[in-house]
Amino acid sequence: MKILKNKTALTGFGIILFFSIIAVIAPALTPENPVNSIGLASPLSVPAWATVFPQYRSLPPNMQYIHGGGFTSATELSTWGFSPANNTPIDGTTGIRYEWVNPSASPANLNAPSLKIIIPPSMSMGGTTLTLTTEFTYKYSPPHRFITGFELFIANTTTTQIPLTITIAGPSGNYTLLQQTILTNRNTWIRISADSASEQMIQQVTPNNPLAQVAPIVLGRAGNYSLSLTIVVPEGAGPTVVYISSASFYVYGSVYGVLGTDDQGRSVWSQFVYGSRTSLEVGLLAALLTIALATLVGVTAGYYTGIVDEALMRINDILLSIPVLPFLLVLILVIDISNVKIDLNDLIILLIGLLGWQVYARAIRSQSLSLRERVYVQAARTLGVKPRVIIRRHIIPHLTGLIFALLAQAVPTAILLQAALAYLGFFDPNIFSWGRMLGEAQAYVVSPVSGFVWWWFLPPGVAIALVSMAFILIGNALNEEFNPKLRERT
Amino acid sequence: MPELSYILRRLGYAILTIFIIANINFLIFQLVPQALLNINPVYFFVPASAGSSWPPSLILQVESTLGLNQPWDIRYLKYIEAMFTAHFGYSFQAGHQPVSQILAEYAPRTILLISTVLIASAITGSLLGAKAAINRGKLDKLLQLTSFSTFSLPDFWIGLMLLFLLSVKFHLFPISLSTAETTPNGSYTGLNYVIHLLWAMVLPWVTLFIVTFGSYLVIVRNTMINVLAEDYIRMAKVRGIPNRLILRKYAMRNSILPVISTLGIQLAKTLTGAVIAETVFSFQGLGYTLFVSIENQDFPTVQAIFFIVAVLVVLGNLLVDITYSMIDPRIRFR
Numbered sequence: 001m002k003i004l005k006n007k008t009a010l011t012g013f014g015i016i017l018f019f020s021i022i023a024v025i026a027p028a029l030t031p032e033n034p035v036n037s038i039g040l041a042s043p044l045s046v047p048a049w050a051t052v053f054p055q056y057r058s059l060p061p062n063m064q065y066i067h068g069g070g071f072t073s074a075t076e077l078s079t080w081g082f083s084p085a086n087n088t089p090i091d092g093t094t095g096i097r098y099e100w101v102n103p104s105a106s107p108a109n110l111n112a113p114s115l116k117i118i119i120p121p122s123m124s125m126g127g128t129t130l131t132l133t134t135e136f137t138y139k140y141s142p143p144h145r146f147i148t149g150f151e152l153f154i155a156n157t158t159t160t161q162i163p164l165t166i167t168i169a170g171p172s173g174n175y176t177l178l179q180q181t182i183l184t185n186r187n188t189w190i191r192i193s194a195d196s197a198s199e200q201m202i203q204q205v206t207p208n209n210p211l212a213q214v215a216p217i218v219l220g221r222a223g224n225y226s227l228s229l230t231i232v233v234p235e236g237a238g239p240t241v242v243y244i245s246s247a248s249f250y251v252y253g254s255v256y257g258v259l260g261t262d263d264q265g266r267s268v269w270s271q272f273v274y275g276s277r278t279s280l281e282v283g284l285l286a287a288l289l290t291i292a293l294a295t296l297v298g299v300t301a302g303y304y305t306g307i308v309d310e311a312l313m314r315i316n317d318i319l320l321s322i323p324v325l326p327f328l329l330v331l332i333l334v335i336d337i338s339n340v341k342i343d344l345n346d347l348i349i350l351l352i353g354l355l356g357w358q359v360y361a362r363a364i365r366s367q368s369l370s371l372r373e374r375v376y377v378q379a380a381r382t383l384g385v386k387p388r389v390i391i392r393r394h395i396i397p398h399l400t401g402l403i404f405a406l407l408a409q410a411v412p413t414a415i416l417l418q419a420a421l422a423y424l425g426f427f428d429p430n431i432f433s434w435g436r437m438l439g440e441a442q443a444y445v446v447s448p449v450s451g452f453v454w455w456w457f458l459p460p461g462v463a464i465a466l467v468s469m470a471f472i473l474i475g476n477a478l479n480e481e482f483n484p485k486l487r488e489r490t
Numbered sequence: 491m492p493e494l495s496y497i498l499r500r501l502g503y504a505i506l507t508i509f510i511i512a513n514i515n516f517l518i519f520q521l522v523p524q525a526l527l528n529i530n531p532v533y534f535f536v537p538a539s540a541g542s543s544w545p546p547s548l549i550l551q552v553e554s555t556l557g558l559n560q561p562w563d564i565r566y567l568k569y570i571e572a573m574f575t576a577h578f579g580y581s582f583q584a585g586h587q588p589v590s591q592i593l594a595e596y597a598p599r600t601i602l603l604i605s606t607v608l609i610a611s612a613i614t615g616s617l618l619g620a621k622a623a624i625n626r627g628k629l630d631k632l633l634q635l636t637s638f639s640t641f642s643l644p645d646f647w648i649g650l651m652l653l654f655l656l657s658v659k660f661h662l663f664p665i666s667l668s669t670a671e672t673t674p675n676g677s678y679t680g681l682n683y684v685i686h687l688l689w690a691m692v693l694p695w696v697t698l699f700i701v702t703f704g705s706y707l708v709i710v711r712n713t714m715i716n717v718l719a720e721d722y723i724r725m726a727k728v729r730g731i732p733n734r735l736i737l738r739k740y741a742m743r744n745s746i747l748p749v750i751s752t753l754g755i756q757l758a759k760t761l762t763g764a765v766i767a768e769t770v771f772s773f774q775g776l777g778y779t780l781f782v783s784i785e786n787q788d789f790p791t792v793q794a795i796f797f798i799v800a801v802l803v804v805l806g807n808l809l810v811d812i813t814y815s816m817i818d819p820r821i822r823f824r
Contacts, residue, residue: 323799359755
């Protein structure tokens with residue numbers, strides 16, 4: 001095979017191999033689901049490596065700002081400030097105590113390490129107010145969103161209302177993020193959390209502006225912040241024990257992963273990786289179908305000649321005068337309203353495969369016409385060999401080269417058509433393809449607000465171009481090998 | 491001039507093709523949905539909400555023109571008649587405009603767009619292809635690679651890049667036809683309108699040009715390489731005819747014949763590209779309207795555009811055939 005010595009064809013094989021490997025090992029390359037994993041980071045986050053460029057340098061990554069996310073070990077207690085301090089007597093009697101407990105000692109079978117606070121009964125007006133404070137440094141530009149929360153277990157012999165408050169203090173001011181009252185004695189762990197994107201927090205931080213973005217206000221400037229949880233044990237409550245198993249202040253970053261995120265905070269990299277599967281699958285299957293049909297039509301017309309040939313080529317010409325994309329759109333529309341139960345991706349493969357054979361059938365026909373006049377074919381015919389056998393034994397084998405060349409040409413056509421359909425909004429919502437990525441990114445590409453979302457828009461386009469180019473180069477090399485007319489002439 | 495009988499034969503063939511395409515339309519929109527899926531064909535011409543939004547006389551008129559509530563054979567005859575007399579019904583979108591009016595407004599833009607692109611890219615592609623064939627070397631490799639890249643890049647991707655760079659970023663071109671056409675005081679008229687229409691057409695034109703010229707380049711290159719190896723070229727060289735003259739009179743003439751014979755296929759391809767280019771640049775031609783009509787399930791408009799687009803290809807082919815027979819007399823006697 002000369003093709004294995006052709007440099008451009010080898011490049012083509014290399015590219016296809018590369019993307020095939022990506023398609024095969026997709027789950028190993030990315031843990032995220034391309035369709036469902038919404039909100040992995042802020043919408044339209046740039047890739048993590050893009051922070052080497054000055055304009056992205058100060059963007060925050062996804063990060064947990066509370067060390068260890070709570071009280072994973074006894075030493076974590078030292079990163080917290082407690083008020084009143086450990087062993088401070090309450091009402092002159094027993095002291096308040098803060099201690100770390102190991103997983104087996106946590107209540108209600110949570111089996112997690114936690115902070116245990118033992119509060120003696122309080123008789124004074126206003127009860128006992130205790131505050132836990134931790135500090136962190138935020139050194140990036142304002143984030144898009146953060147979530148803070150605690151997981152608590154409050155044990156008290158009586159049923160009491162206990163107000164909880166989460167506040168933050170820092171260079172951009174002091175804000176109350178959450179005020180919530182919980183009932184004691186429910187014997188379960190309770191998670192309190194505050195999302196900067198939630199209505200409650202917007203109401204809490206900017207009561208006059210329900211459309212405000214809270215996160216950029218609260219974390220408006222780089223600097224040191226302190227986050228506090230305040231628990232008020234009311235007057236008259238009996239001895240109270242509070243367990244806290246986790247404490248979190250999580251900032252959704254604006255840089256994420258290998259290729260950033262899309263408008264819903266999904267991983268573009270995972271879409272890209274899984275998209276290679278779809279695009280290659282559609283390209284190969286549709287092209288196989290197309291070429292199979294073209295071979296059937298072309299060989300039949302070319303071998304039987306006469307009226308069969310005439311009829312098939314007339315049909316061929318008529319179908320050639322219908323532009324493919326409008327035809328596809330119309331068929332998809334009619335099938336769509338007909339409630340036919342078919343997977344949209346399979347339908348697209350089927351339709352692209354069924355509609356594109358005309359040009360290829362012509363090429364195969366003219367080759368078959370010349371093959372049928374070869375001496376050995378004539379001899380076979382004279383000997384009374386059945387046409388079917390002649391076609392199988394003597395015609396098809398000599399068409400192999402041409403068929404492969406045409407197959408290589410049909411793949412990029414199918415990939416590009418699928419991409420065009422996806423761009424126009426016809427794609428299977430359950431899977432990603434490169435075309436769908438481009439279709440979903442396009443609104444942001446031309447929007448002056450978001451800027452050019454290059455990490456989202458460029459990779460699928462370049463990938464489609466590379467894969468198409470690879471097949472075209474291989475097809476061209478095959479064509480030159482099997483089509484003696486095109487060989488180098490001097 | 492080609493013989494009249496040849497022209498008549500091609501014309502007859504064109505009409506037959508249009509007739510068959512009208513049949514395909516009938517199959518897609520009436521027979522198959524009704525026979526296999528039990529969808530009332532009325533559905534494709536009178537919207538479900540027509541009772542409240544369409545004047546009753548309009549509904550009656552559509553039903554009688556297309557024989558919608560009659561047996562399929564009568565409906566078939568009426569449908570074919572309607573397609574050939576441009577009675578495409580009324581748009582489902584607001585204003586229930588006659589579809590033929592919509593076509594009359596949008597088709598000229600698309601015809602202007604694709605015909606100029608087709609000619610320009612055929613000429614440019616052919617010239618570059620000839621250059622590549624004559625200079626087999628670096629230039630040939632470069633030109634081949636260029637045309638392969640234009641085959642590989644998605645057309646809407648190229649379009650969106652142009653739209654972003656030239657319209658959004660540097661404001662050199664309008665982002666859509668309607669933004670180009672309207673002023674704060676209303677729409678442009680007369681010459682001003684034409685200028686702004688052409689201005690809005692530049693980017694879709696360039697996009698279509700980029701994705702189409704490569705095929706001609708490859709065709710002419712491959713043909714010319716063969717032609718240059720023919721005996722009559724060698725003979726001409728031996729006779730001492732200047733190289734320039736050989737290339738122009740002997741080689742080029744013979745090499746562009748396959749270009750002309752594929753123009754018909756290229757026309758269909760260019761129309762496919764026009765759907766994308768018009769959609770990317772919101773250039774209200776047939777392609778853009780087809781896309782919008784499909785989104786709105788505006789069946790009468792979709793049917794009509796689908797039909798008209800195929801008719802355009804057939805007519806384009808007819809024109810090509812006649813031109814071809816003028817250039818290459820051999821074709822007339824085939």
